[in-house]
Amino acid sequence: MRIGELAERTGVPAATIKFYLRERLLPPGVHGENNIVDYGPVHVHRLMLIRALSETAGLSVSQIGGVLTVLSRHPDSAFRAMGATLAVTHREPKFSLASEESVERAERTVERLLAAYDWAEVTPPMYREALVTALAAYFRLGHPDLGDVLTHWADAAAQLASADIESIVEATRDGDVDVEQAVVTTLLGETVIGTLRRIAHIAAAARFQAGEGSSGTMGA
Amino acid sequence: MRIGELAERTGVPAATIKFYLRERLLPPGVHGENNIVDYGPVHVHRLMLIRALSETAGLSVSQIGGVLTVLSRHPDSAFRAMGATLAVTHREPKFSLASEESVERAERTVERLLAAYDWAEVTPPMYREALVTALAAYFRLGHPDLGDVLTHWADAAAQLASADIESIVEATRDGDVDVEQAVVTTLLGETVIGTLRRIAHIAAAARFQAGEGSSGTMGA
Numbered sequence: 001m002r003i004g005e006l007a008e009r010t011g012v013p014a015a016t017i018k019f020y021l022r023e024r025l026l027p028p029g030v031h032g033e034n035n036i037v038d039y040g041p042v043h044v045h046r047l048m049l050i051r052a053l054s055e056t057a058g059l060s061v062s063q064i065g066g067v068l069t070v071l072s073r074h075p076d077s078a079f080r081a082m083g084a085t086l087a088v089t090h091r092e093p094k095f096s097l098a099s100e101e102s103v104e105r106a107e108r109t110v111e112r113l114l115a116a117y118d119w120a121e122v123t124p125p126m127y128r129e130a131l132v133t134a135l136a137a138y139f140r141l142g143h144p145d146l147g148d149v150l151t152h153w154a155d156a157a158a159q160l161a162s163a164d165i166e167s168i169v170e171a172t173r174d175g176d177v178d179v180e181q182a183v184v185t186t187l188l189g190e191t192v193i194g195t196l197r198r199i200a201h202i203a204a205a206a207r208f209q210a211g212e213g214s215s216g217t218m219g220a
Numbered sequence: 221m222r223i224g225e226l227a228e229r230t231g232v233p234a235a236t237i238k239f240y241l242r243e244r245l246l247p248p249g250v251h252g253e254n255n256i257v258d259y260g261p262v263h264v265h266r267l268m269l270i271r272a273l274s275e276t277a278g279l280s281v282s283q284i285g286g287v288l289t290v291l292s293r294h295p296d297s298a299f300r301a302m303g304a305t306l307a308v309t310h311r312e313p314k315f316s317l318a319s320e321e322s323v324e325r326a327e328r329t330v331e332r333l334l335a336a337y338d339w340a341e342v343t344p345p346m347y348r349e350a351l352v353t354a355l356a357a358y359f360r361l362g363h364p365d366l367g368d369v370l371t372h373w374a375d376a377a378a379q380l381a382s383a384d385i386e387s388i389v390e391a392t393r394d395g396d397v398d399v400e401q402a403v404v405t406t407l408l409g410e411t412v413i414g415t416l417r418r419i420a421h422i423a424a425a426a427r428f429q430a431g432e433g434s435s436g437t438m439g440a
Contacts, residue, residue: 011316052358052361056354056357079425083425091414093276094275094276096275097232097268097272117420124422127415127418130411130415134412137272143404147387149384150412154420155379156376159376161423163376164421165421167367170368185366185369188354188358189369189373193377195310196374196377203337204378204382208389
């Protein structure tokens, strides 16, 4: 089909399709007779994927480019594709006002946490630095130790990672390893989990406050 | 102190401080003699908070404005401040290419999930719509049901919410309710949890692949 029909069928404006072509997010069409460029089902699907990654998962154009590169490089390994996807969509936190003391304290806290979860050896420097930066900002603001909260977060993170891995293992067992599916699940997962956290928070606060109230019958 | 000293002491350029003043993220200084404007410790702390929210937590200027409004409106209730903070920093996902079928299927999935966790009654429409949008994109791409993954995500979200609530309850018990601390913990939490998920993923994948390998001794 021509670019006009591709636009009509997908609902993505032709100008936007041309932008994706220029940014190489969309593979070029096939040049046919009379200089007509032909697009097919691959382009329809790719457009839906690009829109899901940008509008729904909130990724930037360069992050989407990174994810598409991951998909082309790891067509057979959902494990590697998922890990590489998490790496290219990692946002590097900064904190320019950190003090030496807050950084040192953050480093000690991160070392203890990674050791406790047996994660010290496998953690890449960029993730370790991200944790140190975030905790240094927290300490610099004069807040005390995070205490148990950090352990709860690490437990939840371990649970999320197990879910990722299990979903791949299950799909593999069914002989149906779909690398794109694994990657999309991981990325939309960040949006879904963030929203579920907000809902669970409202529910937990309501339950706690009811339990603290006069009747206490809703505290169970 | 004058604006120049405030810039020197915090490390935030004077031009940036002026931008924060114009955007009303920073309260104005006190006008004194000779038209000199005086800034104090409140401004030093506020600048650190703004930088932690922008650089470290990755919030936009308008989101930071929303968080600061929350802090001024709920000076005594860490519960309300935390919930309001999660609301103003919620990113609304979109998906313009959804089909009627994918939306209906997403709606059914979301209803079932919210009912199973007893969250249906307390969930605000914006969070419900966010979940439907994210799942509609997933289904539209031709992917099958998420199955157990969704339950794992909800469990992890419930765990994160409990950690939020517990940290407030503990601080309240110690007679030390710090609303700003609760809010900062929640916001930096999103960065820390996202990073911990990436680390846990690498660890879980390594463990699984070692278990699948020849020796199997590392699979425990």
